[in-house]
Amino acid sequence: MKKGIQKIETVSILGLGTMGHGIAQVFAAGGYRVRAFDEVPAARESLHARCQENLNTMVTARMLKRSSVATTLSRMEVFDSIEEAVDGSDFVLEVVKEDLAIKKKLFSFLEKCVSPSAILASNTSTFPMTKIAARLAHPQRCVNMHWFNPSHIVPVVEIIPGEKTSPETLATTIDLARRIGKTPVHVQKEVPGFIVNRVQAAMIREVWDLWQRGVASAEDIDLAVSGAMGFRLSAIGPLQVCDFGGLDVWSKLFKELTPRMTSGVRVPSKIQSLVDDGHFGTKTQKGIFDYTQESLEQKRNERDRHFLELAKLKQNSKSPAMGCLV
Numbered sequence: 001m002k003k004g005i006q007k008i009e010t011v012s013i014l015g016l017g018t019m020g021h022g023i024a025q026v027f028a029a030g031g032y033r034v035r036a037f038d039e040v041p042a043a044r045e046s047l048h049a050r051c052q053e054n055l056n057t058m059v060t061a062r063m064l065k066r067s068s069v070a071t072t073l074s075r076m077e078v079f080d081s082i083e084e085a086v087d088g089s090d091f092v093l094e095v096v097k098e099d100l101a102i103k104k105k106l107f108s109f110l111e112k113c114v115s116p117s118a119i120l121a122s123n124t125s126t127f128p129m130t131k132i133a134a135r136l137a138h139p140q141r142c143v144n145m146h147w148f149n150p151s152h153i154v155p156v157v158e159i160i161p162g163e164k165t166s167p168e169t170l171a172t173t174i175d176l177a178r179r180i181g182k183t184p185v186h187v188q189k190e191v192p193g194f195i196v197n198r199v200q201a202a203m204i205r206e207v208w209d210l211w212q213r214g215v216a217s218a219e220d221i222d223l224a225v226s227g228a229m230g231f232r233l234s235a236i237g238p239l240q241v242c243d244f245g246g247l248d249v250w251s252k253l254f255k256e257l258t259p260r261m262t263s264g265v266r267v268p269s270k271i272q273s274l275v276d277d278g279h280f281g282t283k284t285q286k287g288i289f290d291y292t293q294e295s296l297e298q299k300r301n302e303r304d305r306h307f308l309e310l311a312k313l314k315q316n317s318k319s320p321a322m323g324c325l326v
Contacts, residue, residue: 010033010088010090011091011092012036012086012093014038014092014094015096016037020038021054025072030179031075036085037080047076058152061309082110103132119142119172120133120143129160130163143170145158148196153304159173209264
């Protein structure tokens, strides 16, 4: 299959929930025609309104010209079926429920709907493309393109080929990510969770354990991590943190500390109790912290403003951390 970047004109986004609407927005802002679908009518009907809110925030942050908002929104079209949404598309990205069976079924269906040259991509954060495309006739055109929430702001996108993904598919997807202003990271081996989620899971396991044992309050744990580790990681990566700190120092710290850290594989009881009681976090307005609708909107707006300020710093930085790691 030959599908150069110059041949990508129309992109389809399937799934318009927490991340999908922002992804659609990014492609539209990058100049691509976007054909979108979600099985939930409310998600389809609210796409433009949610994206306009995102775009307005970016205008306020002086990352976008007011005149480009209407143009971006005009490039997105919503359809009532998958078949309509992928008709004539050159690049299809699914952002559906994180369920392997659902994704495999969707890809099998898509293979019958799209042109032979169209690339099929998944935003999965867990499953290798080798498994998703295992029974497809043309797995060489399939690739994982893993975004991060909020997808319209976070710069990095992980690109992970499957065992049968062609070099052309990989190269085109990496180039496409660059064209829409993202920083593609080529993950060369299919490991569950890829890079970022594996590192995040290791950290979350430890902070959940610290909270479970009452070492510090949830507020202070967040303050410590965001104000120290997070502060440093906003400028340089963890491996360079080790270099600056000294590998001799970090080696001693590793030997001394890791045997005393949690290595459990069970969800801590305090977290599991919240889940069992239906308290999932911001989506239910109660989790480790409590939220009202007003405080949630305020927190989300504060988060996005801070992320946008970081994104502006990244855009203006010549640090190697901003380079494409491919």
